[in-house]
Amino acid sequence: MEAINEMIFLAGLLLLLAILAGRISSRLGAPLLLVFLGLGMLAGEDGPGGIHFGDFKLAYLFGSTALAVILFDGGLRTHTDTFRLARWPALSLATAGVLITAVVTGALVCLVMGVGWKEGFLVGSIIASTDAAAVFFLLNLRGLALRGRVSATLEVESGLNDPMAVLLTLLAVTILISPAGVEPLHLLLELIQQMVGGVIFGVAAGYALVWLVNRLDLADGLYPILALSFSLFVFGGAQAAGASGFLAVYLAGLILGNRPHKADRLIRRFHDGLAWLAQIGLFVMLGLLVTPSLLGPYLLSGTLVALGLMLVARPLAVFASLLPFRFTLTELTYISWVGLRGAVPIVLAAIPVLAGVPNAQAYFAVAFVVVLLSLLIQGWTVGPSARLLGLLAPPQPEPPSRADVDLPDGSGQLAVFTVARDSEAAKRGRGKLIIPESVQLLALIQNGRPVRPEDAHRLQPGDTVLAMGDGSALAVMDRLFGRKVDTFDEDRPAGDFQIQGDMPAMAVGGMYGFDAGDDPTQTLSDLIRRRLGHDPSLGDRVRVGEMELIVVSLKAGEAEVVGIDLTPPATGWAGFRQQLQAYGTRIRRRLSKPRHRQEAGGD
Numbered sequence: 001m002e003a004i005n006e007m008i009f010l011a012g013l014l015l016l017l018a019i020l021a022g023r024i025s026s027r028l029g030a031p032l033l034l035v036f037l038g039l040g041m042l043a044g045e046d047g048p049g050g051i052h053f054g055d056f057k058l059a060y061l062f063g064s065t066a067l068a069v070i071l072f073d074g075g076l077r078t079h080t081d082t083f084r085l086a087r088w089p090a091l092s093l094a095t096a097g098v099l100i101t102a103v104v105t106g107a108l109v110c111l112v113m114g115v116g117w118k119e120g121f122l123v124g125s126i127i128a129s130t131d132a133a134a135v136f137f138l139l140n141l142r143g144l145a146l147r148g149r150v151s152a153t154l155e156v157e158s159g160l161n162d163p164m165a166v167l168l169t170l171l172a173v174t175i176l177i178s179p180a181g182v183e184p185l186h187l188l189l190e191l192i193q194q195m196v197g198g199v200i201f202g203v204a205a206g207y208a209l210v211w212l213v214n215r216l217d218l219a220d221g222l223y224p225i226l227a228l229s230f231s232l233f234v235f236g237g238a239q240a241a242g243a244s245g246f247l248a249v250y251l252a253g254l255i256l257g258n259r260p261h262k263a264d265r266l267i268r269r270f271h272d273g274l275a276w277l278a279q280i281g282l283f284v285m286l287g288l289l290v291t292p293s294l295l296g297p298y299l300l301s302g303t304l305v306a307l308g309l310m311l312v313a314r315p316l317a318v319f320a321s322l323l324p325f326r327f328t329l330t331e332l333t334y335i336s337w338v339g340l341r342g343a344v345p346i347v348l349a350a351i352p353v354l355a356g357v358p359n360a361q362a363y364f365a366v367a368f369v370v371v372l373l374s375l376l377i378q379g380w381t382v383g384p385s386a387r388l389l390g391l392l393a394p395p396q397p398e399p400p401s402r403a404d405v406d407l408p409d410g411s412g413q414l415a416v417f418t419v420a421r422d423s424e425a426a427k428r429g430r431g432k433l434i435i436p437e438s439v440q441l442l443a444l445i446q447n448g449r450p451v452r453p454e455d456a457h458r459l460q461p462g463d464t465v466l467a468m469g470d471g472s473a474l475a476v477m478d479r480l481f482g483r484k485v486d487t488f489d490e491d492r493p494a495g496d497f498q499i500q501g502d503m504p505a506m507a508v509g510g511m512y513g514f515d516a517g518d519d520p521t522q523t524l525s526d527l528i529r530r531r532l533g534h535d536p537s538l539g540d541r542v543r544v545g546e547m548e549l550i551v552v553s554l555k556a557g558e559a560e561v562v563g564i565d566l567t568p569p570a571t572g573w574a575g576f577r578q579q580l581q582a583y584g585t586r587i588r589r590r591l592s593k594p595r596h597r598q599e600a601g602g603d
Helices: 002-028 032-043 056-077 080-113 117-126 132-140 148-160 162-177 184-215 222-240 245-258 264-289 296-321 329-337 343-355 360-388 471-481 505-512 524-532 572-602
Strands: 401-406 413-418 440-446 449-451 464-469 497-500 541-544 547-555 558-565
Touching: 002 032, 002 264, 032 132, 032 264, 032 360, 056 132, 056 148, 056 222, 056 245, 056 264, 056 343, 080 117, 080 148, 080 162, 080 245, 080 296, 080 360, 117 162, 117 343, 117 360, 132 148, 132 264, 132 343, 132 360, 148 162, 148 245, 148 329, 162 184, 162 245, 162 343, 184 222, 184 245, 222 245, 222 264, 245 264, 264 343, 296 329, 296 360, 329 360, 343 360, 413 471, 464 471, 505 524, 524 541, 524 547, 524 558
Parallel strands: none
Antiparallel strands: 401 413, 413 464, 440 449, 440 464, 497 558, 541 547, 547 558
């Protein structure tokens, strides 16, 4: 009984310390996941905590469950437009990219560790996939605004590539412990079963869960529990049937998050907190699982493998997989660099240990070193590298203070907005606001008193607006009531000035001296789409003459506002040097600001 109480106390203490340490580290710019991992190592056998934990079976069970929760939450937060924009590039990375990474990294492991090709392929397969937990959190935690297609590709790839990594790892383990080996045809059929089965399970489960939420009359607190239990049921059922549970649970979350139902806000808020809990618990547990004193013999080999993965294997896989999709050189470079490794490789490294593969502990140690360096080097540079390569998207309006109530029949939501200062609503009269037809303004509170919406000529900061509509239409209202941000910042992601995307391209071309074709009906948005060769996304740039057109904001898949950059950065090596010099100048300016304030105060 005493031991159980101590375990509960230690679990609560570790979670509390993880949250507090994460709060402190975010101010220093340190990757949160690295902090959670380090905290687990400090609490482990070699650290001050002295906790002994070496149960790989329990670690694999908890790790798989936590990853299922994180992937389901990632699907909930992925918009269908984002998935549609990046599905084919992400699928290419999740299949061919993972295979190329495993093969190239496996060859590097053979050279560095002096092992055979079978062992090298095993280690390469373990660390071949990017980690959904790391990518979702590091790209979204600080509100990093990347170009839409780049961000979408990284996020969707991390949600889709686990099945291939799991399959390759199981294949490598089978080759090592089975004298008969594996037939290529059997491998191909198993891959098809994993992918197709995961899609079928995920899509069916997603629609079934939407139907259940809308049909069952439950207490509010039970709807998130229903979603959680159903997602774990789907994950386990798909895995038991030989399909990919990781892919199934991600797609189930994607469908639930993009279909109308009456418990949308309840489920999102619950799973956001639950994903944080899974993330903290997962990385703290993985830190407990490793014994730092035993990593010494593998630090050099693990470091060399990590550098080879970051600088050789991942770039080769990205450039080969994304060659048909018309990404720019800077975009390919960034996608190559942000190939974050996290919990997935460590969880997969437990498979050969459980299977009794010789020297499995050594492969686990190498995988851990690779993850540690990936979080330390790549995780710390996610934001700076985006600025260095000029891949920041134009800033969007900050969302206003908003509370939502789901309508019982699932037909829409009631939303309570608070008008922010410097918002579009505060600057314009109410009659000048473009409000979606599906949104109905129900009430307005000004100076603490209710006012009929038709009687209000202006909206003031702090006013409360009650509106009813569907989720997508209410998201448009966020832009009206949210605080506008300055698009003319030092990174210049929105160019020198902005114009409307529905302006005739010929007229704008004649004004600024670039060839826009001879079609008088073609708009700037049409021109951007034609030059890109795909649907425009936030932050896309198109070169026209001596300037660039930038997608500043989107509406219904079209470029609503277009920025014009009169002096765009150079491309290639010259452009990289230019960005590097500009980034260094910005860093020096930021470092000099506190000193100036102190000098002023001293006078």
